[in-house]
Amino acid sequence: MKEFTVCPDPDDARLTRRVAGVDQEGRSIETAVVVERPLTLFLNGQEIVTMMTIGDHPRYLAVGYLLNQNMLRADDEITAIDHDDELETVVVRTKRKTDFEKKLRKKTLTSGCAQGTVFGDLMEKFEEIRLDPEAILKTSWLYALTRKINTAPSLYLAAGAIHGCVLCEEDRPLLYMEDVGRHNAIDKIAGYMHLEGIPAAGKIFYTTGRLTSEMVIKTVQMRIPILISRSGFTAWGVDLARQAGLTLIGRAKGKRFIALSGERRIVFDADPAAIGEEGAHSRRKASVAEDAA
Amino acid sequence: MKEFTVCPDPDDARLTRRVAGVDQEGRSIETAVVVERPLTLFLNGQEIVTMMTIGDHPRYLAVGYLLNQNMLRADDEITAIDHDDELETVVVRTKRKTDFEKKLRKKTLTSGCAQGTVFGDLMEKFEEIRLDPEAILKTSWLYALTRKINTAPSLYLAAGAIHGCVLCEEDRPLLYMEDVGRHNAIDKIAGYMHLEGIPAAGKIFYTTGRLTSEMVIKTVQMRIPILISRSGFTAWGVDLARQAGLTLIGRAKGKRFIALSGERRIVFDADPAAIGEEGAHSRRKASVAEDAA
Numbered sequence: 183m184k185e186f187t188v189c190p191d192p193d194d195a196r197l198t199r200r201v202a203g204v205d206q207e208g209r210s211i212e213t214a215v216v217v218e219r220p221l222t223l224f225l226n227g228q229e230i231v232t233m234m235t236i237g238d239h240p241r242y243l244a245v246g247y248l249l250n251q252n253m254l255r256a257d258d259e260i261t262a263i264d265h266d267d268e269l270e271t272v273v274v275r276t277k278r279k280t281d282f283e284k285k286l287r288k289k290t291l292t293s294g295c296a297q298g299t300v301f302g303d304l305m306e307k308f309e310e311i312r313l314d315p316e317a318i319l320k321t322s323w324l325y326a327l328t329r330k331i332n333t334a335p336s337l338y339l340a341a342g343a344i345h346g347c348v349l350c351e352e353d354r355p356l357l358y359m360e361d362v363g364r365h366n367a368i369d370k371i372a373g374y375m376h377l378e379g380i381p382a383a384g385k386i387f388y389t390t391g392r393l394t395s396e397m398v399i400k401t402v403q404m405r406i407p408i409l410i411s412r413s414g415f416t417a418w419g420v421d422l423a424r425q426a427g428l429t430l431i432g433r434a435k436g437k438r439f440i441a442l443s444g445e446r447r448i449v450f451d452a453d454p455a456a457i458g459e460e461g462a463h464s465r466r467k468a469s470v471a472e473d474a475a
Numbered sequence: 476m477k478e479f480t481v482c483p484d485p486d487d488a489r490l491t492r493r494v495a496g497v498d499q500e501g502r503s504i505e506t507a508v509v510v511e512r513p514l515t516l517f518l519n520g521q522e523i524v525t526m527m528t529i530g531d532h533p534r535y536l537a538v539g540y541l542l543n544q545n546m547l548r549a550d551d552e553i554t555a556i557d558h559d560d561e562l563e564t565v566v567v568r569t570k571r572k573t574d575f576e577k578k579l580r581k582k583t584l585t586s587g588c589a590q591g592t593v594f595g596d597l598m599e600k601f602e603e604i605r606l607d608p609e610a611i612l613k614t615s616w617l618y619a620l621t622r623k624i625n626t627a628p629s630l631y632l633a634a635g636a637i638h639g640c641v642l643c644e645e646d647r648p649l650l651y652m653e654d655v656g657r658h659n660a661i662d663k664i665a666g667y668m669h670l671e672g673i674p675a676a677g678k679i680f681y682t683t684g685r686l687t688s689e690m691v692i693k694t695v696q697m698r699i700p701i702l703i704s705r706s707g708f709t710a711w712g713v714d715l716a717r718q719a720g721l722t723l724i725g726r727a728k729g730k731r732f733i734a735l736s737g738e739r740r741i742v743f744d745a746d747p748a749a750i751g752e753e754g755a756h757s758r759r760k761a762s763v764a765e766d767a768a
Contacts, residue, residue: 202735206730321499392636
């Protein structure tokens with residue numbers, strides 16, 4: 183699979199809008215902002231949820247959401263996915279009768295980014311999962327990945343206020359999805375992997391968002407043994423990562439990073455001194471978008 | 476009301492935990508991470524939701540959540556608020572019989588930070604609200620506020636991975652609340668204002684998080700006419716702000732900011748050139764927490 187098989191398309195006119203305003207000097211400016219639109223998800227005729235999304239991959243988002251919520255099993259046969267752009271709906275149909283109604287009853291709102299509704303038995307499979315103990319992460323890969331991801335054209339660089347998730351292998355970013363919530367971005371990758379038959383073996387997951395319990399649970403459910411973020415940790419995220427044996431790396435910026443779980447998978451083959459601090463060219467955060475405003 | 480009447484308490488041992496890990500050199504380190512704990516909210520015996528929160532102000536969070544979801548009306552008489560630390564529950568009791576069941580039926584998961592569940596009729600009051608047209612924001616206030624907020628001791632500076640919301644008046648930060656989700660931080664401020672009788676008149680709201688539709692809706696519901704963030708915008712957030720006549724300022728860092736709605740309230744009394752770029756001393760984002768690791 184080649185680098186950036188899927189990547190953001192900042193030129194897609196549907197995903198951002200130019201709006202007028204003023205800057206700190208009172209001068210008129212125009213800037214790009216990301217668009218969020220509703221998408222109502224149905225599973226076999228039952229309304230599940232309305233999500234706010236940039237709307238670029240409704241089919242992958244729908245399937246990934248259902249998989250990550252355990253509403254769809256890996257062996258469920260999907261008979262149709264009908265997306266209606268005008269009605270803002272996506273309907274996933276399966277051969278097996280699904281048991282989502284019970285799942286919908288108990289919901290926990292998590293602390294990650296919205297749609298962070300984790301239904302009651304999301305944890306039911308978590309405890310059974312064995313992540314690949316042989317997987318490794320070379321620090322040279324980590325540095326190459328963060329450099330490539332930060333400099334790839336993206337809605338983030340064009341408009342800010344958006345999260346990115348990237349499925350990687352060794353030093354290659356493969357699938358780079360963005361969305362207003364990082365939960366949507368990770369769900370779109372889960373849906374892509376399922377529908378396109380991409381195995382989890384040997385994969386590494388990168389997110390721009392915080393390492394909350396929800397991100398850890400979803401990464402583990404996707405059977406990916408390594409999760410990297412440029413943002414920080416929450417205590418529950420660390421606890422769950424340790425329980426599952428997930429390698430959890432946060433605050434990855436420039437030469438720096440911290441691993442708080444699964445450190446044994448890390449191979450320190452790069453010299454951090456040769457990497458240096460994060461330069462302005464690869465710095466995420468609204469600075470770039472501001473300059474573009 | 477004096478500056479920082481409420482402010483973060485990074486020394487509260489319940490709110491962070493020290494965890495061990497390794498850094499980029501493979502050296503053992505110890506770092507602080509924020510704790511998230513469940514809190515299940517009941518309204519008059521009916522379970523509403525389980526929230527993930529740092530848990531520092533359960534009573535304010537409970538009342539603010541219910542107010543911002545329109546499950547509690549401003550004139551509802553609260554007869555009791557029972558918080559049970561061990562059971563991780565908070566029960567709000569009112570004189571009037573509440574009609575939340577209908578509200579619970581239709582839910583939209585928004586793109587902001589989790590608990591971003593916006594119930595169906597959250598918008599029902601939005602369109603009726605008239606924000607104070609006479610309110611102003613001097614840019615000298617804005618610069619003073621961001622400087623004071625960024626340098627105040629906080630869980631953010633101690634552990635990262637947390638959002639902050641601040642209720643301000645002129646150049647004074649009054650209530651500074653943090654939480655794993657910015658929706659919790661804003662709800663805690665709404666609850667404090669309601670229970671302690673703090674009027675919205677003359678207030679300015681500051682958030683570290685993105686200016687999503689949810690943040691705009693809640694600010695407007697709280698009758699606060701000015702919303703400032705160091706983060707970026709979403710298109711729907713801008714649309715709603717314009718509809719409500721909310722002054723919406725984003726990407727406020729150092730001397731820079733952009734206003735995309737309600738620009739007429741801004742009084743440009745400061746010289747941005749005298750402010751300069753954001754210095755390392757006041758830079759938010761995990762850099763400081765990293766250095767502390």
